[in-house]
Amino acid sequence: MLSLSSKNVFELLSMNDAIRVIEKTMISVSNDKCVLPLRNVIDVSSSNRLGIMPGVLSLGGLYGVKVLSLFPENPSKGLSSHIGVVILFNPETGAPAAAINADALTAVRTAAATAVATKALSRMESSKLTIIGTGEQAEAHIEAISLVRNITKINIVGREMTRAKDFLNKVGGRFPNINFTAFKNVKDGIKGSDIVCTVTSSKKVILFGEWVTKGTHVNAVGASIPIFQEIDESMVLKSKLFVDYRPSALAQAKEIIDGLNSKAFDSSHILGEIGEVLSDKVKGRLFPSDITLYRSMGIAAQDLACADFVFQKAKKEGYGVFGDIT
Incomplete structure (x- = not known):
């Protein structure tokens, strides 16, 4: 072996x-x-x-x-x-x-999967990115998304400003052509962003749908089991929702499970798997004003x-x- x-x-x-x-x-x-x-x-x-x-x-x-x-x-x-x-x-x-x-x-495959979805669903001209989280996935996502979109500005949102600034200092030298700004507040940190990525292990909602404006693409990545939840039900409802694998999303994405149980939406709200978008079986973004959401669970x-x-x-x-x- x-x-x-x-x-x-x-x-x-x-x-x-x-x-x-x-x-x-x-x-x-x-x-x-x-x-x-x-x-x-x-x-x-x-x-x-x-x-x-x-x-x-x-x-x-x-x-x-x-x-x-x-x-x-x-x-x-x-x-x-x-x-x-x-x-x-x-x-x-x-x-x-x-x-x-x-x-x-x-670390590599998770960020790569996000990049694949971002390339398929975000607006081609997207240049402003917000990363919510300062852990190991944050840096990998900066690298990956920068390979599929011409990113010129990145907002880093951390629970503590010192951690966000420390992370900014760490990655700034690696990506010298990108303008970085640190934030503690998520609502402020996503303003004006074309792409938003949540890469945390939060058990409480950190990104609310009411904050997300038209044209944004959101990658919800960090919550891989139902005890974690990064986005709220309104984020799901106002978005065109795509997933990596339907069975996983239906069984293990808390905001989807809760929405189905409350009958806020049904399973048809999931418009498709990202593989279906890539193979043109399902349409992804139709209009520049669409809000698209990629719910990543991570699969074997x-x-x-x-x-x-x-x-x-x-x-x-x-x-x-x-x-x-x-």
Whole structure:
């Protein structure tokens, strides 16, 4: 079995490569080519969880599982909040073929998936971006979205102004052609933005629909299980809603679950999966004034496709450490 570290992943998987891989993968997902059970999450303590995401990209072909610890306080210890491994199996023998660092893989693939949706749904001329959150996903999203839109101004919103400013100082040198501004208040931070991304682990709504103006594209990314919620029901109602994978969104996106239960809307409010937009089965943005919303849950297909890209490239270029576990 080949073991690949976070350093290996970052060296082998560029954001541009990840965007191309995710684009192709999401089309396959929407063409029912994949077997994707819902994410299973187990409490391991009062605040920490273990997530298990198995999947099959094609019957008789690539399959594997991501096992991920979700420890929200890890960043204060200098560690990722998402720590785990993606295991790929040999489809001919069933033997484990690769163990790949999931922290790095998740960081890249999540932002790449957002970029794919942003390219498909935001206005072409979009140049102003707001990132709500200052964690590890925030920087990855700046890189990814800057690859699909000509971003010239970015507002960073953090719970504490000092954290927002620290993050701004960290990324400013990496993106010298972008004008950064730090905010503590979300309502002020999204004013004038063409694209808004929520990348937090908030259990309380941080982005309200009444604040979002016409023409905006919103990526709601951070809440992957129903105990978290970043956007409110009005944000869903006033938007043209697209998701990565319907079964996940219907079962695990709290604002969608609550809206369905209250009969504020029905499942047809989800206009399509992003793969359906990419393959022209469903129309995305129709008018410049549309408010579009991409509800990202994160799915195993994204992890497995990016993991396989890394695995195949690692074998060719001699990366990683081989170990026999038989």
